[in-house]
Amino acid sequence: MSDKSAKPHPIEPRKAPRQARSNATVDAILEAAAHILREEGLVPFTTNAVAQRAGASIGSLYQYFPGKDAIxxxxxxxxxxxxxxxxxxxxxxxxxxxxxxxxxxxxxxxxxxxxxxxxxxxxxxxxxxxxxxxxxxxxxxxxxxxxxxxxxxxxxxxxxxxxxxxxxxxxxxxxxxxxxxxxxxxxxxxxxxxxxxxxxxxxxxxxxxx
Amino acid sequence: MSDKSAKPHPIEPRKAPRQARSNATVDAILEAAAHILREEGLVPFTTNAVAQRAGASIGSLYQYFPGKDAIxxxxxxxxxxxxxxxxxxxxxxxxxxxxxxxxxxxxxxxxxxxxxxxxxxxxxxxxxxxxxxxxxxxxxxxxxxxxxxxxxxxxxxxxxxxxxxxxxxxxxxxxxxxxxxxxxxxxxxxxxxxxxxxxxxxxxxxxxxx
Amino acid sequence: MSDKSAKPHPIEPRKAPRQARSNATVDAILEAAAHILREEGLVPFTTNAVAQRAGASIGSLYQYFPGKDAIxxxxxxxxxxxxxxxxxxxxxxxxxxxxxxxxxxxxxxxxxxxxxxxxxxxxxxxxxxxxxxxxxxxxxxxxxxxxxxxxxxxxxxxxxxxxxxxxxxxxxxxxxxxxxxxxxxxxxxxxxxxxxxxxxxxxxxxxxxx
Amino acid sequence: MSDKSAKPHPIEPRKAPRQARSNATVDAILEAAAHILREEGLVPFTTNAVAQRAGASIGSLYQYFPGKDAIxxxxxxxxxxxxxxxxxxxxxxxxxxxxxxxxxxxxxxxxxxxxxxxxxxxxxxxxxxxxxxxxxxxxxxxxxxxxxxxxxxxxxxxxxxxxxxxxxxxxxxxxxxxxxxxxxxxxxxxxxxxxxxxxxxxxxxxxxxx
DNA sequence: TATGAATGAGCGTTCATTCAT
DNA sequence: CATGAATGAACGCTCATTCAT
CATH class of the missing domain: 1.10.357 (Tetracycline Repressor; domain 2)
Structure with a gap:
């Protein structure tokens, strides 16, 4: 999605995937992401919006996902x-x-x-x-x-x-x-x-x- | 100060492409737009990129299309x-x-x-x-x-x-x-x-x- | 695609400047704004110019003010x-x-x-x-x-x-x-x-x- | 008003002023300019808008006035x-x-x-x-x-x-x-x-x- | 770990001005 | 002279991402 191909942004979750995938914060983020996709689409799907809706800080989001694409x-x-x-x-x-x-x-x-x-x-x-x-x-x-x-x-x-x-x-x-x-x-x-x-x-x- | 909300951005092309020259520009823009969509997708599809590829200035693009959506x-x-x-x-x-x-x-x-x-x-x-x-x-x-x-x-x-x-x-x-x-x-x-x-x-x- | 009409741009400051740091940024922005108004007038009064003079990034400016008018x-x-x-x-x-x-x-x-x-x-x-x-x-x-x-x-x-x-x-x-x-x-x-x-x-x- | 101080844009009308000041096109432009100022203000006061309202082409406007400021x-x-x-x-x-x-x-x-x-x-x-x-x-x-x-x-x-x-x-x-x-x-x-x-x-x- | 202020490249768009016709 | 298509610098603003706390 993002274009800044200059900087390497791996797509794999940062944490050991198995843990990450069962963490409450991760779930909240994914739920929020789905919600935004459902209600508003791909354009207003922004990392800040996702974090906010998930009740997490943007910093936390990046702790679990290396970038928007990874979500x-x-x-x-x-x-x-x-x-x-x-x-x-x-x-x-x-x-x-x-x-x-x-x-x-x-x-x-x-x-x-x-x-x-x-x-x-x-x-x-x-x-x-x-x-x-x-x-x-x-x-x-x-x-x-x-x-x-x-x-x-x-x-x-x-x-x-x-x-x-x-x-x-x-x-x-x-x-x-x-x-x-x-x-x-x-x-x-x-x-x-x-x-x-x-x-x-x-x-x-x-x-x-x- | 800002005028944002005053002018709607209709989707209809701005001028009926009547003259040969205009038509050529419009076609070039649409062709460039299709090219970018084809090769790179919706994310790098930006008005400036379209104009550049069309060999037109961004100003010209906006003379024929009221906005990105219109293209x-x-x-x-x-x-x-x-x-x-x-x-x-x-x-x-x-x-x-x-x-x-x-x-x-x-x-x-x-x-x-x-x-x-x-x-x-x-x-x-x-x-x-x-x-x-x-x-x-x-x-x-x-x-x-x-x-x-x-x-x-x-x-x-x-x-x-x-x-x-x-x-x-x-x-x-x-x-x-x-x-x-x-x-x-x-x-x-x-x-x-x-x-x-x-x-x-x-x-x-x-x-x-x- | 464009979101223009969806979000209004209120004039109220975006965040209540609660913390000392925030307050300092807000003040720096307002000071810079006044400076530009004083030295150059309303025409060169641009958000980028204000941010630059305030020693803040344009992004920070928008974190505290929803737009130029709000300043x-x-x-x-x-x-x-x-x-x-x-x-x-x-x-x-x-x-x-x-x-x-x-x-x-x-x-x-x-x-x-x-x-x-x-x-x-x-x-x-x-x-x-x-x-x-x-x-x-x-x-x-x-x-x-x-x-x-x-x-x-x-x-x-x-x-x-x-x-x-x-x-x-x-x-x-x-x-x-x-x-x-x-x-x-x-x-x-x-x-x-x-x-x-x-x-x-x-x-x-x-x-x-x- | 305009900031492009790099290029010399004299403020005097281009033509011999006396003629310019009594030309019908000039009058139409000034009338249109006043109208826009009155109804919409200094922000939507653009040369293209003035020319359009005056029923003149933007080219004609520039024939009689060296720039926006001159109007x-x-x-x-x-x-x-x-x-x-x-x-x-x-x-x-x-x-x-x-x-x-x-x-x-x-x-x-x-x-x-x-x-x-x-x-x-x-x-x-x-x-x-x-x-x-x-x-x-x-x-x-x-x-x-x-x-x-x-x-x-x-x-x-x-x-x-x-x-x-x-x-x-x-x-x-x-x-x-x-x-x-x-x-x-x-x-x-x-x-x-x-x-x-x-x-x-x-x-x-x-x-x-x- | 969590936070969120800060960053700034880059986007969509406007408009003063030029110039080929 | 008149035209208006073309130009492109510059504007207001967003958002993915970082990093000091």
Missing amino acids: LTELIRRKRQTMLDAIRLAARETRSRPFAEAVDRLIAAGIAHQLDDPQVSRALEYAESTLPLHTETHELKMAIVAEVSATFAARGFSEPEIAAHDVVALTRGMIDTAGLYGETDASSLTDRVRRAVTGYLKTAPKVSRT | LTELIRRKRQTMLDAIRLAARETRSRPFAEAVDRLIAAGIAHQLDDPQVSRALEYAESTLPLHTETHELKMAIVAEVSATFAARGFSEPEIAAHDVVALTRGMIDTAGLYGETDASSLTDRVRRAVTGYLKTAPKVSRT | LTELIRRKRQTMLDAIRLAARETRSRPFAEAVDRLIAAGIAHQLDDPQVSRALEYAESTLPLHTETHELKMAIVAEVSATFAARGFSEPEIAAHDVVALTRGMIDTAGLYGETDASSLTDRVRRAVTGYLKTAPKVSRT | LTELIRRKRQTMLDAIRLAARETRSRPFAEAVDRLIAAGIAHQLDDPQVSRALEYAESTLPLHTETHELKMAIVAEVSATFAARGFSEPEIAAHDVVALTRGMIDTAGLYGETDASSLTDRVRRAVTGYLKTAPKVSRT
């Missing part, structure tokens, strides 16, 4: 980790169930995480594209796709990665737009997303089993 | 107008052709406009959500959906607006992601988008014809 | 408060003395405050007329006139407010001009102002006492 | 010349009349010129103090005082210049303030000013005639 990165990381956990759970629990059910659970997980707090999701999504590539968040992203891909592979699709990317992409597109229009009824949206995903998958190439 | 708005307006024109043409030319062909043309139009310059598209999309609502660009957005919706209605779908929104959304989601991953092969993407769209529409509710 | 307003407020205090003291101390003495003390107070730093006074006077109306400074102005008015009323003048306005106005006119011509001898000026004021008051309408 | 200067010059003419007429016509009448005519002239258009007067007054000293307007100012001074000298006052300065100053102070408070009734004001002036003069030192 956004950690927000992304957490959101994505939650998503990955949900997807993994869904995959595990539907491994021996009909495929339709597996797909449904995947979609439900996506909707649960994207439709709740759509402005924050949107802001983070855009922010990420302007941030220097961050290994961990990127790996989480790949892991989500990999998880979906594994589910598809297990069901005999021959190009599971492509299918996974596409399914994730179209799902996100639909949910994003729904969020933008203030849609909050998950059930209608779930149904429509399912129709698109199912339709897509029906015609996806399968491994020929002879 | 973004005009970029959105133009992009959307082009898209609308393409969609309208596609709709007109396929009115008496098989539905599959109509859908294909719609998708092709979407891909042509979104896959070309995906970073700019993404930046503008996010920018729009932070801009004060601009009537004309908003109407163009609605017009695009309306056009798709009309096509669907003509084919007997009973909830054409919802279908239109969803189709546009999932298409954009897929193209966006493809652009993000550097995919440039339109034909494969077209095929996959078609599968999702077709699958979605196949199960969409139709008007019961008695 | 001018505070300067006016302080000057006027001092003046009001002096006038009140003069009035209190001459309540049971001959009227001539009361008038003399009033004039002396006016001269003491206006003849010292006449360029600053002149600049602030003009500045005020271009500033949005500020309640506190306006009330101080009215309080000064009210104080003079009360003195006149106590001495039986039947239109004390008009007399007060006129006396203040003519006194200020004379002192202003004297300051403009570099006059610094208070005693000659005092004498001349007294003659005008006394002459004016001698013919002012009085409550008929029967 | 203000010419406005001052004209106002002052009119005032001087009126004062001279008043002096001439009351030379052989009672002194009280002479004073009355002087005051009437002052009120006529200052109370009409008080915002413009105030703006010009402040502007002048920030402008580089301009010979002609300064001489006009002196001439006005000299005229009043001559009137006083002819009536036997021993320090006519001081008296003239003071009378002009207090009169201006009173009228200014009246204008600021929106007073438009000249007759009451005239009366009050007369009382101050008369009172002042009654006690002014006279040449002892033996």
